[in-house]
Amino acid sequence: MTSQKALSTTESGRKVKLTQDEQVYAHIFDAILEQRLAPGTKLNEESLGEIFGVSRTIIRRALSRLGHEQVVVLRPNRGAVVASPTTEEAKQIVYARRIVEKAVTELVIEHSTPEQLRLLRKQVQEEQQCFVQGDKGAGIRLSGEFHLKMAEMANNPPLLSFQRSLVSQCSLIIAQFELSNQSHCSYDEHFELIDAIERKDKDKAVSLMMHHLDHIEDKLNLDEEPASDNLREVFSNVLGNKS
Amino acid sequence: MTSQKALSTTESGRKVKLTQDEQVYAHIFDAILEQRLAPGTKLNEESLGEIFGVSRTIIRRALSRLGHEQVVVLRPNRGAVVASPTTEEAKQIVYARRIVEKAVTELVIEHSTPEQLRLLRKQVQEEQQCFVQGDKGAGIRLSGEFHLKMAEMANNPPLLSFQRSLVSQCSLIIAQFELSNQSHCSYDEHFELIDAIERKDKDKAVSLMMHHLDHIEDKLNLDEEPASDNLREVFSNVLGNKS
DNA sequence: ATATTCTTTAGTGTGTACAATAATGGGCGC
DNA sequence: GCGCCCATTATTGTACACACTAAAGAATAT
Numbered sequence: 001m002t003s004q005k006a007l008s009t010t011e012s013g014r015k016v017k018l019t020q021d022e023q024v025y026a027h028i029f030d031a032i033l034e035q036r037l038a039p040g041t042k043l044n045e046e047s048l049g050e051i052f053g054v055s056r057t058i059i060r061r062a063l064s065r066l067g068h069e070q071v072v073v074l075r076p077n078r079g080a081v082v083a084s085p086t087t088e089e090a091k092q093i094v095y096a097r098r099i100v101e102k103a104v105t106e107l108v109i110e111h112s113t114p115e116q117l118r119l120l121r122k123q124v125q126e127e128q129q130c131f132v133q134g135d136k137g138a139g140i141r142l143s144g145e146f147h148l149k150m151a152e153m154a155n156n157p158p159l160l161s162f163q164r165s166l167v168s169q170c171s172l173i174i175a176q177f178e179l180s181n182q183s184h185c186s187y188d189e190h191f192e193l194i195d196a197i198e199r200k201d202k203d204k205a206v207s208l209m210m211h212h213l214d215h216i217e218d219k220l221n222l223d224e225e226p227a228s229d230n231l232r233e234v235f236s237n238v239l240g241n242k243s
Numbered sequence: 244m245t246s247q248k249a250l251s252t253t254e255s256g257r258k259v260k261l262t263q264d265e266q267v268y269a270h271i272f273d274a275i276l277e278q279r280l281a282p283g284t285k286l287n288e289e290s291l292g293e294i295f296g297v298s299r300t301i302i303r304r305a306l307s308r309l310g311h312e313q314v315v316v317l318r319p320n321r322g323a324v325v326a327s328p329t330t331e332e333a334k335q336i337v338y339a340r341r342i343v344e345k346a347v348t349e350l351v352i353e354h355s356t357p358e359q360l361r362l363l364r365k366q367v368q369e370e371q372q373c374f375v376q377g378d379k380g381a382g383i384r385l386s387g388e389f390h391l392k393m394a395e396m397a398n399n400p401p402l403l404s405f406q407r408s409l410v411s412q413c414s415l416i417i418a419q420f421e422l423s424n425q426s427h428c429s430y431d432e433h434f435e436l437i438d439a440i441e442r443k444d445k446d447k448a449v450s451l452m453m454h455h456l457d458h459i460e461d462k463l464n465l466d467e468e469p470a471s472d473n474l475r476e477v478f479s480n481v482l483g484n485k486s
Numbered sequence: 487a488t489a490t491t492c493t494t495t496a497g498t499g500t501g502t503a504c505a506a507t508a509a510t511g512g513g514c515g516c
Numbered sequence: 517g518c519g520c521c522c523a524t525t526a527t528t529g530t531a532c533a534c535a536c537t538a539a540a541g542a543a544t545a546t
Contacts, residue, residue: 019319020530045498055531056498061307068311070401076262077498077537089400096346096401103342157332158313158339158412162405169401263500288528298501299528320507320528 021061024052028062032071032082033144033168034137035175039084043072069165071172083172087220090173094217097166100159101147101209105193107154109202116153121194123149128187143186144171170216177219186212264304267295271305275314275325276387276411277380278418282327286315312408314415326415330463333416337460340409343402344390344452348436350397352445359396364437366392371430386429387414413459420462429455 018026028048031037048059067074073083085093124146130139144167151163189212196205261269271291274280291302310317316326328336367389373382387410394406432455439448 044496046496057530057532060498064304064307065311068308070404078539079498092399093401096399096405099342099346099402103339156335156339158336158405158409159342161313162339162401166401289526300500300502303528321509322528 020054021058021065024048024054024058025062025065027052028066029071029168030141033141033171035140035171036137037082039082039172039176041082043080043082045079069168071165071168083169084176085169085173087177090177090220091217093166093169093173094213094220097163097170098210098213100151100163100166101213102206104147104151104154104159104163105197105205105209106202107156107159108150109197109200109205111155112153112197114198117194117198120146120149120153121191124187124190124194127190131187140171140174143190144168146186146190173220174216263297264301264308267291267297267301267305268308270295271309272314272411273384276384276414278383278414279380280325282325282415282419284325286323286325288322312411314408314411326412327419328412328416330420333420333463334460336409336412336416337456337463340406340413341453341456343394343406343409344456345449347390347394347397347402347406348440348448348452349445350399350402351393352440352443352448354398355396355440357441360437360441363389363392363396364434367430367433367437370433374430383414383417386433387411389429389433416459416463 028037028043043063045056045059045063049056052059063072063074063080066072067080071083072080074080123142127139127142127146130136130142147167148160148164151160154160189208193205193208193212196208271280271286286306288299288302288306292299295302306315306317306323309315310323314326315323317323366385370382370385370389373379373385390410391403391407394403397403432451436448436451436455439451
């Protein structure tokens with residue numbers, strides 16, 4: 001190993017240093033956000049180490065961080081798996097997001113500069129592009145990053161870090177509960193939201209944000225539990241015939 | 244090492260398993276909450292390892308978790324120190340807590356059972372006892388745990404984990420900004436709050452909670468920056484004479 | 487045949503050695 | 517004497533080896 005750090009480029013073009021575990025963390029995080037890693041997937045430390053060319057020590061740090069953000073579940077002596085929230089947990093997560101998003105929206109209206117809003121709008125255009133071009137994975141990730149950008153603009157680091165955890169968990173929820181043929185089209189609502197923020201129309205902005213979350217929650221009520229490891233439930237119809 | 248786990252006793256008397264790093268984490272966490280560890284204190288991995296009789300591996304995990312909760316700051320290649328929030332950061336933390344505490348209070352009114360409230364009241368009595376007996380450290384910790392208990396009763400794990408991070412950071416803030424001769428007497432307000440919750444008086448409960456936070460924030464406006472490592476500011480009077 | 491226990495094995499948990507880094511103090515030229 | 521550079525040292529970062537755990541399959545007794 002020649003160096004502990006590597007150079008990476010942010011969207012602003014500035015070079016920033018990333019430690020190895022941050023890189024691994026980011027890769028796994030993105031894979032989950034882009035739904036390339038399905039809920040319930042086992043995350044084997046040794047395999048991941050080979051994939052990323054680092055020792056288990058680094059993988060462990062990354063998994064530990066993901067664990068703390070509740071994006072993966074760390075089961076003692078039994079390894080890590082991508083979290084698969086139940087409907088109950090999903091509702092709690094969406095509830096928490098409601099609270100955070102309301103505060104974030106209000107803060108953004110108070111604090112954001114026109115330049116920041118311009119960049120935000122540009123990002124939503126990228127998001128739109130992805131969906132149009134059929135790159136659903138990147139689209140979902142950018143959709144999440146819209147909300148992270150908002151939290152950044154709110155200028156409140158503790159809220160941002162909480163939002164980070166909530167957004168990634170929401171992505172998992174969408175991965176589990178969303179009907180595959182049902183498209184997101186979140187970018188429409190994102191554009192509307194930016195418009196309301198520019199007009200400093202707090203009520204409209206907050207209500208748009210709440211609608212946004214309603215859409216997620218609606219799906220939770222429609223579908224029952226997700227396709228899961230609960231065999232008894234999966235074959236309840238058969239059991240019903242027999243008993 | 245004969246075993247990876249150890250037995251510990253919770254306040255409810257139930258035996259639970261704690262991994263080594265959880266124990267170390269809890270010890271450091273409590274030390275910070277009880278203000279036995281001052282903001283800015285360097286946390287040397289090897290020293291801590293000797294103190295707790297474990298290897299740096301375990302210490303590292305504990306520090307990493309504390310780092311994620313923003314209770315300690317992890318500076319790459321330069322080790323961990325107990326966080327010392329600026330007034331600016333302190334205000335952001337208190338703001339975040341306002342949002343969370345409001346939601347928690349409302350949820351507790353809706354969800355909590357009489358039995359839970361009885362236990363909560365009992366805990367505040369302990370807190371009172373500590374202050375009366377002059378054990379300020381334990382009092383401050385129990386004061387924090389009151390708010391954690393509330394978040395637990397709100398029955399929303401994501402909110403609880405965020406609250407955990409916020410409460411410990413608030414404890415740091417109090418450690419830095421509070422005038423030493425000024426007593427807390429938080430237990431009075433805690434009793435009032437429980438009363439309001441029992442009456443299901445949402446408005447009163449929320450407003451009590453907000454007042455509680457006002458008290459912290461007031462101090463931030465009174466004192467300027469805390470006694471800190473910023474030498475330029477500490478000697479600004481001298482500089483003023485010279486220039 | 488079934489249940490129980492033992493054995494095996496894959497994989498996680500921890501300690502430790504070594505590498506890389508940043509801070510400190512001494513040496514050197516000016 | 518003053519400032520710069522290099523060596524030294526203390527401390528963190530990483531890899532790896534071994535210890536421990538738990539799950540799966542084989543062997544045995546009932």
